[in-house]
Amino acid sequence: MINTPKRLYVNLPGTTITTAYTVPALTTTIVKNIHIANNTSVVSTVTIHLVPFGQTAANSNKIIASYPVKPNDSISVDLSSVLHSGDTIQVSQGTASAISVYISGVECV
Numbered sequence: 001m002i003n004t005p006k007r008l009y010v011n012l013p014g015t016t017i018t019t020a021y022t023v024p025a026l027t028t029t030i031v032k033n034i035h036i037a038n039n040t041s042v043v044s045t046v047t048i049h050l051v052p053f054g055q056t057a058a059n060s061n062k063i064i065a066s067y068p069v070k071p072n073d074s075i076s077v078d079l080s081s082v083l084h085s086g087d088t089i090q091v092s093q094g095t096a097s098a099i100s101v102y103i104s105g106v107e108c109v
Helices: none
Strands: 003-011 020-022 027-039 044-051 060-067 074-083 090-095 099-108
Touching: 003 020, 003 027, 003 090, 020 074, 027 044, 044 099, 060 074, 060 099, 090 099
Parallel strands: none
Antiparallel strands: 003 099, 020 090, 027 074, 027 099, 044 060, 044 090
16 A cells, blocks of 8 residues: 555635545545634634545535634634545635645655
8 A cells, every 4th residue: 555645635725615625536535633713804714524435515524613813813623524436525724715725745645
């Protein structure tokens, strides 16, 4: 098995839930860190789902649910969550262009 450290997602998510990352076929991904920064002077929220293949964000695991991030502040979440082929990470924020998200992990093939 080959383990490759990866940048899974780096972007400003939209205000509606969107797919940030999909686990490739024949791959297992371990999400290791999520870094969230609020780049504005107002509080904004962020939501992150880990969605098993075949499910939707509405009935999946919210690992961060409408979390308020203070103005010009950041948080870092260390974890070890396993995702399988076809599973997705889905993200959204409460205020357009306020929150930047960086998700890193390891792909195991």
